Amino acid sequence: MTESVRIEALQKSFDDLAVLKGIDLVVQKHEVVCLIGASGSGKSTLLRCIDLLEPIDAGRISIDGIDITARGTDHDAVRRRIGIVFQSFNLFPHMTVLQNVALAPVKVLKQSRDRAAERSRELLERFGLADKADEYPDRLSGGQQQRVAIVRALAMDPDVLLLDEITSALDPELVAEVLDVIRELAAQGMTMVIATHEMAFARDVAHRVCFLDDGRILEEGPPDRIFSEPTNERTRRFLDRIIAAGRM
């Protein structure tokens, strides 16, 4: 197996609030890693740091063996290779679905308009959104919008896909269509780091689950072990609360 993402001793604070207190994590190519943990445990911040959307305070992040947190790194070039999908979709409301998807391929990858449009339509078709290509995002359901956001990230052919609680803003009946897309991507071997509250989904799709608590990875391992016999007391309590809330 080859390494995709390597995170070493990563620390991040917002003013006086330490959010990440030394994270070490290695993600292999084609691996799906799920980050679980309570809100505020640092899952989202970790993903945003990997995509260089937040400057880090200490530590190192490497992609394919290259340190992306080194001085003089071209951030735009790094982000080109990393896809991220946000909880609140963040589609561009003034552009059609097709324009949303094709923007970066045209402006960043310098593909011709026709080529980018053609590829974008293919991708939309693959995820059942072909008939929405010329709609504006606010005409779409939340589930459809989130699928468009995934397609938009995929249009850049990322080496790694980061998913930041992508179903948390969705009505329950719309969650499944989005998770199905992720399952399909996992089956095709996409490298993914997924922050999620959907435990059943994490158990199902992840190769490895990491439990984050207070800015640290307290426990990690294959989903079956983490979910059925967690060794850490805090992990156990977190999972008990989830089960009590009927989320698993």
Place this chain on the structure above:
Amino acid sequence: MAEPSPEVSFPKGGPGDPRVPPGGGSRRPRILGGDASQRNVWIAVASTVIFFGFLTIVIVRSPGWPEVKQSFFNGQEFKESFPLILRKFVRNIQIFCVAEVMVLAFALFLAVLRSLPGPVFTPLRILSGAYTDLFRGIPTILVIFLLGYGMPALNLQGIPDSDFFWAIFALVLVYSAYVAEVYRAGIQSIHGSQTAAARSLGLSRWQSMRYVILPQAVRRVIPPLLNDFIGLQKDSALVAFLGVTEGFQQATIIQQSDFNFTPFVALALVYIVFTIPQARLVDRMIARDQRRRQAGATL
């Protein structure tokens, strides 16, 4: 002198969508009460007619009225001066049309400068901020005098001495400061998550601004922008002090020869006919915007 609104703020949140879902009826405030029943309409009409009829009688029968009428609402004077003033008002139209186009571009430039992120751009941000502070603080008439009389008096080579040129130049300087603030409010009203989404796709700072932030921001600020343009159109009368023969100058000339103020009333009428449709347009756009936001909130 009409000063345009210096700061315009926009409620944050909402997807700021450019498309309006169907439905959502008119929310324009109604002049005739809320209840549209036949009887109420009649009461409204009757009370309005009686009220304004009474007001008219009071005014017309008041002791000074004949003098007022003679001096301000003189029919003969109006008929003679109106075409002359209207012809010179074309000059005003030229001035504010040219100025508006230049303000649109220059103000956008200022706003973008001021919105550049990162410590490297601090001097540019300071420069742009100082500019807007300066020109929002100085009365327009002062800028017009300073440039219009001061610059040609320098007798420097290459500096134009056309009062028309300096009139436009001064208006552009002043109004760009206001409009830059309007643009900036628009840029700031676009949620940071839009920038994050753009940057995460590998777009550069400038590309994010150009393709994602600005198109949304400009769409949002069109109503307050038009508002400032109405102010600019009215301030085009100040140019008369430089000796540019435009509407106000023409009205002054007639007034001074005839000792009658009707030409000013005629000019006022021209301005009103010009600005009221624009004001209504702004109202409609704001109402549409509000509907859109409300529709967005229910999504």
